[in-house]
Amino acid sequence: MTLKMKLAGAASGLAIVVxxxxxxxxxxxxxxxAKPVEESQAMRDQVLSGHSEAVDYQPNDAGPWxxxxxxxxxxxxxxxxxxxxxxxxxxxxxxxxxxxLDDLGVMAASGTFNDLAKLGTDAMQYIPWxxxxxxxxxxxxxxxxxxxxxxINALSYDQLxxxxxxxxxxxxxxKFGFPAGPKGxxxxxxxxxxxxxxxxxxxxxxxxxDAVVAWEKMKELWAHTNPASTNFAFLQExxxxxxxxxxxxxxxxxxxxxxxxxxxxxxxxxxxxPTGRGFMPVLAxxxxxxxxxxxxxxxxxxxxxxxxxxxxxxxxxxxxxPVVDVELPSDLPPSxxxxxxxxxIMSASPDANPGLLPAGLGDKGGDFSxxxxxxxxxxxxxxxxxxxxxxxxxxxLAAIMEESGAPCWAPDAxxxxxxxxx
Amino acid sequence: MxxxxxxxxxxLPVTLFLCVFFIYPFVLVAQxxxxxxxxxxxxxxxxxVGYWKFPISMKNTLLLALAVVPVQVILALTMxxxxxxxxxxxxxxxxxxxxxxxxxDLAAGIIWLAIFxxxxxxxxxxxxxxxxxxPVNFLTYQNPGIVFLAIALxxxxxxxxxxxxILVAGMGLIPKExxxxxxxxxxxxxxxxxxxxxxxxxxxxxxxxxxxxxxAFEIFAVVQALGGTLFPVLMGSVYEYQFDLLNSGAAAAxxxxxxxxxxxxxxxxxxxxxxxxxxTI
Amino acid sequence: xxxxxxxxxRDTRSAGRFLYVAGVVFLVAWVLVPLYxxxxxxxxxxxxxxxxxxSFIPEFDMGSLQFFAGFEGMLGALWNSAVVAAITMVISIxxxxxxxxxxxxxxxxxxxLFRLLILLTRxxxxxxxxxxxxxxxxxxxxxxxxxxxxxxxxxxxIPFAVLITYSLFSGIPMELEEAAWTLGCTRVxxxxxxxxxxxxxxxxASAIFAFVISWNEVFAAAVLTIENRTLTAFxxxxxxTSPLHLKFAGGFILVVPALIFIFAVRxxxxxxxxxxxx
Numbered sequence: 004m005t006l007k008m009k010l011a012g013a014a015s016g017l018a019i020v021v022x023x024x025x026x027x028x029x030x031x032x033x034x035x036x037a038k039p040v041e042e043s044q045a046m047r048d049q050v051l052s053g054h055s056e057a058v059d060y061q062p063n064d065a066g067p068w069x070x071x072x073x074x075x076x077x078x079x080x081x082x083x084x085x086x087x088x089x090x091x092x093x094x095x096x097x098x099x100x101x102x103x104l105d106d107l108g109v110m111a112a113s114g115t116f117n118d119l120a121k122l123g124t125d126a127m128q129y130i131p132w133x134x135x136x137x138x139x140x141x142x143x144x145x146x147x148x149x150x151x152x153x154x155i156n157a158l159s160y161d162q163l164x165x166x167x168x169x170x171x172x173x174x175x176x177x178k179f180g181f182p183a184g185p186k187g188x189x190x191x192x193x194x195x196x197x198x199x200x201x202x203x204x205x206x207x208x209x210x211x212x213d214a215v216v217a218w219e220k221m222k223e224l225w226a227h228t229n230p231a232s233t234n235f236a237f238l239q240e241x242x243x244x245x246x247x248x249x250x251x252x253x254x255x256x257x258x259x260x261x262x263x264x265x266x267x268x269x270x271x272x273x274x275x276x277p278t279g280r281g282f283m284p285v286l287a288x289x290x291x292x293x294x295x296x297x298x299x300x301x302x303x304x305x306x307x308x309x310x311x312x313x314x315x316x317x318x319x320x321x322x323x324x325p326v327v328d329v330e331l332p333s334d335l336p337p338s339x340x341x342x343x344x345x346x347x348i349m350s351a352s353p354d355a356n357p358g359l360l361p362a363g364l365g366d367k368g369g370d371f372s373x374x375x376x377x378x379x380x381x382x383x384x385x386x387x388x389x390x391x392x393x394x395x396x397x398x399x400l401a402a403i404m405e406e407s408g409a410p411c412w413a414p415d416a417x418x419x420x421x422x423x424x425x
Numbered sequence: 426m427x428x429x430x431x432x433x434x435x436x437l438p439v440t441l442f443l444c445v446f447f448i449y450p451f452v453l454v455a456q457x458x459x460x461x462x463x464x465x466x467x468x469x470x471x472x473x474v475g476y477w478k479f480p481i482s483m484k485n486t487l488l489l490a491l492a493v494v495p496v497q498v499i500l501a502l503t504m505x506x507x508x509x510x511x512x513x514x515x516x517x518x519x520x521x522x523x524x525x526x527x528x529x530d531l532a533a534g535i536i537w538l539a540i541f542x543x544x545x546x547x548x549x550x551x552x553x554x555x556x557x558x559x560p561v562n563f564l565t566y567q568n569p570g571i572v573f574l575a576i577a578l579x580x581x582x583x584x585x586x587x588x589x590x591i592l593v594a595g596m597g598l599i600p601k602e603x604x605x606x607x608x609x610x611x612x613x614x615x616x617x618x619x620x621x622x623x624x625x626x627x628x629x630x631x632x633x634x635x636x637x638x639x640x641a642f643e644i645f646a647v648v649q650a651l652g653g654t655l656f657p658v659l660m661g662s663v664y665e666y667q668f669d670l671l672n673s674g675a676a677a678a679x680x681x682x683x684x685x686x687x688x689x690x691x692x693x694x695x696x697x698x699x700x701x702x703x704x705t706i
Numbered sequence: 707x708x709x710x711x712x713x714x715x716r717d718t719r720s721a722g723r724f725l726y727v728a729g730v731v732f733l734v735a736w737v738l739v740p741l742y743x744x745x746x747x748x749x750x751x752x753x754x755x756x757x758x759x760x761s762f763i764p765e766f767d768m769g770s771l772q773f774f775a776g777f778e779g780m781l782g783a784l785w786n787s788a789v790v791a792a793i794t795m796v797i798s799i800x801x802x803x804x805x806x807x808x809x810x811x812x813x814x815x816x817x818x819l820f821r822l823l824i825l826l827t828r829x830x831x832x833x834x835x836x837x838x839x840x841x842x843x844x845x846x847x848x849x850x851x852x853x854x855x856x857x858x859x860x861x862x863x864i865p866f867a868v869l870i871t872y873s874l875f876s877g878i879p880m881e882l883e884e885a886a887w888t889l890g891c892t893r894v895x896x897x898x899x900x901x902x903x904x905x906x907x908x909x910x911a912s913a914i915f916a917f918v919i920s921w922n923e924v925f926a927a928a929v930l931t932i933e934n935r936t937l938t939a940f941x942x943x944x945x946x947t948s949p950l951h952l953k954f955a956g957g958f959i960l961v962v963p964a965l966i967f968i969f970a971v972r973x974x975x976x977x978x979x980x981x982x983x984x
Contacts, residue, residue, distance in 0.1 A: 005889055031932060038947045039949065040945070041948065044773075044776075059933070061935075062944060065669070066667070066925065067836075067925060071840060071928075074843075078840075078841045080844060174608065184653045185653055185654055229560050230565035230567055231564050234650075237947065240949070243950075244544040244950075245544060245756075246542070263752055263753070366671045366672075369669040371671050372669075373670065377477070380654065381477075384655075430797050431812070433814065435804040435808035438800075438801040438805075439802055439805040439864060440820065442801055442864070446857055446858060447830075449841070449842075450835040451830060451835060453838045479800065485890075488836075500733075507729065507733075516972065518734060519737060521734050523914070524737055524738075526914060526964075526968060527918050527965050532945075532960060533946070535744075535953050544757075544758035546760055549758065550759070553759060590975065591870055591873070593907075594908055595874060597907050597975075598874060598878060598904065628873035628876035628877055635825065636865065636866065636869060639829045643829070663831055673834070680834055683831075684826065688822065698955055
């Protein structure tokens with residue numbers, strides 16, 4: 004009896020399959036961004052609902068994202084119309100698998116971004132879609148412990164360390180939060196913030212004496228860092244529950260704190276070191292795989308994403324900022340206002356030392372980041388000798404640069420051929 | 426039908442099914458492990474084994490399996506015995522004990538992190554009872570023992586039900602006459618358990634143990650939630666190679682290493698708990 | 707072989723009784739308390755989820771659940787999940803039970819190899835196999851169908867189904883079957899009339915595993931379904947990046963249907979006890 008019912012269920016399931024495939028397919032937007040459920044819901048309701056065609060927005064982890072894409076490319080036919088991803092997601096791909104987008108007539112306001120989007124070819128392989136950065140955020144409770152004379156909008160690393168030490172002493176426990184969990188973006192802190200601020204480079208200066216100083220500072224900072232940071236990946240959680248009072252993270256990974264309790268937190272620029280205030284952008288783009296089922300619909304969607312009104316809606320939905328010139332409205336959510344301010348101050352600061360995104364690493368981008376994460380784990384968590392670790396990891400880094408042939412990017416001095424590790 | 430061919434006819438559907446949906450993709454993936462740029466090579470294995478975290482991941486995975494699985498066997502046996510003895514409320518107790526089965530390992534990780542994190546439930550409880558003045562930070566690199574314990578507890582909570590269900594189903598098959606006879610001869614409950622339950626349960630115990638051990642080597646989501654970067658395990662590196670480093674050859678190589686370990690342990694268990702044919706009693 | 711323990715004094719027996727009840731209560735609490743925490747956090751406002759010390763009584767704030775209720779496509783995804791799980795259950799039991807029977811009753815060349823094949827299936831991570839499977843599915847038109855996804859989930863459920871039915875068949879004495887033959891049953895009728903009722907707990911256990919495996923599987927579901935995605939692919943894949951209160955609510959929503967299913971099947975696990983005094 005029950006078996007019969009189950010079979011009936013299976014049969015009706017098959018009927019659904021047939022019915023579903025007959026339905027009109029929406030334009031499939033396959034993305035690694037705006038994954039948190041609230042953001043993806045906002046993308047659907049507030050951003051994509053304005054497009055003339057129905058869009059199916061599906062955000063995924065990198066695993067399913069790349070697997071599905073590879074399968075469609077290999078099979079030669081697909082359902083994905085538009086890809087959304089970070090610069091790094093696209094630079095790991097073969098440019099031949101992406102459709103050239105020069106003829107769309109849309110691009111970012113920044114020439115640097117447009118160049119990055121060419122992925123080393125002559126034509127735009129993806130269109131810059133939105134940008135973000137990493138900033139600092141603090142609970143207002145912590146402000147009273149700021150070192151004397153320190154300006155929160157122009158902190159140095161030494162002042163940050165002193166500040167976290169003051170908090171540590173006053174509260175009795177370390178309250179700096181750092182995204183060192185498996186899904187945390189700690190490597191970006193080393194690549195875009197610590198290294199540029201102390202060595203004015205990322206690759207060339209990897210094992211320099213200045214780098215030794217940088218890691219010593221990192222160890223000092225770590226002494227006042229919540230040791231549970233090795234589980235942290237979205238510092239908004241720790242800011243909200245009070246496990247961290249001062250934190251570094253991606254703007255969109257701090258957003259919930261500002262949106263839920265706007266009066267309790269402040270956002271401010273990353274600190275500066277001897278060689279300036281290093282910081283780094285996050286660039287997301289949209290691209291079209293060569294297997295897109297309906298090329299015209301896909302291109303229309305990409306154009307729609309670059310429309311100024313869409314860009315503002317995207318900003319509200321995802322906390323990623325526009326890449327085209329738009330006038331920002333005044334009714335932005337608190338997280339966007341706070342982050343926007345901090346980024347603006349950071350870029351306008353006299354000692355700003357902006358870094359670029361790694362380019363030309365191809366599918367070695369993951370290995371490149373692992374060098375920095377491993378260095379952190381060995382020096383800071385395992386307490387190994389800094390010089391020994393740097394000399395050891397330097398070999399791995401040099402091999403990656405040589406194999407990928409990637410030239411240096413700012414703030415490293417330009418190179419001919421692969422960027423050397425000095 | 427000729428009885429000689431009967432077993433083959435009976436295993437044919439499953440075999441065909443697995444050939445299409447498992448063996449075929451498996452062979453394609455396994456090839457990648459043994460080749461670099463299209464030619465035969467062991468470089469992938471050298472790469473993954475040579476990585477500094479590999480011995481740590483290996484040690485963590487094995488230690489965790491060795492710590493968790495025996496506890497689960499004992500716990501599942503205890504629970505199954507308790508259930509069979511129960512006169513009232515058996516249904517509901519068994520139901521409650523099987524609940525964790527329905528919980529995905531990702532959700533289990535979320536739940537247990539909520540317990541152990543600094544502002545979590547355990548600290549709230551200890552704080553409420555006045556045992557601590559300020560919340561204790563359990564999951565940090567200074568306390569590797571507590572991190573290990575937390576992961577082990579979460580795993581025991583989540584995955585004991587798998588064994589329980591198999592053992593309960595198996596215990597139901599043991600005829601009551603054996604117990605009645607043993608009672609007549611005055612055997613203590615403990616003796617009855619040792620002399621009747623355990624031997625009669627051997628097929629189920631073997632199955633439960635094999636499935637559990639194999640799953641123990643694939644542990645990942647719970648470990649990542651609680652251990653963060655502090656407790657690397659082999660399965661974590663499979664995903665790291667495949668999806669972060671986009672190195673499917675290396676990912677396949679580690680997966681094959683896990684496979685070999687799993688098969689090794691399976692053979693051990695099969696040997697230790699050999700099941701007599703047809704269970705002649 | 708008489709034993710002294712047979713004359714247990716009354717007070718040790720009641721002490722044992724107490725220990726037994728305490729053990730059951732403790733183990734019930736051990737399972738339920740973490741689930742209760744999940745419930746508290748599901749029914750709490752974002753503020754309460756982040757507060758310290760945590761309250762141990764839910765405040766019945768439905769905000770997080772309402773958020774998911776407003777999610778477009780939830781019902782469709784729920785239905786897809788149920789259908790995939792049902793198909794997985796039917797196929798895996800139908801093709802696995804005969805194999806389990808063959809393993810328990812016959813010695814045949816290649817038996818060992820077959821068992822290893824079954825176990826290999828479980829010992830290799832599915833996310834690595836997803837790429838070739840997806841290519842195959844796209845080429846054959848199985849892509850983005852609940853039936854195709856159910857086939858992959860069946861692969862995951864087969865080791866459980868084969869091995870559990872095998873171990874339970876092994877627990878049924880051969881003599882029982884032989885007796886049925888001598889009483890005029892054919893191999894087939896002996897199976898359906900005598901063995902099948904006895905194997906019901908095994909079927910129930912396999913069904914639970916098949917259902918739960920299919921219900922909680924994320925990776926293949928995310929890669930192989932686009933329009934017809936399952937609830938898990940719909941919710942779970944992005945849970946770990948979502949704010950805390952939604953993490954818990956999403957986890958809760960996923961747990962509930964699985965619990966209802968296990969509740970419905972649990973009594974078959976005990977099917978044997980009714981006829982145990984055979």
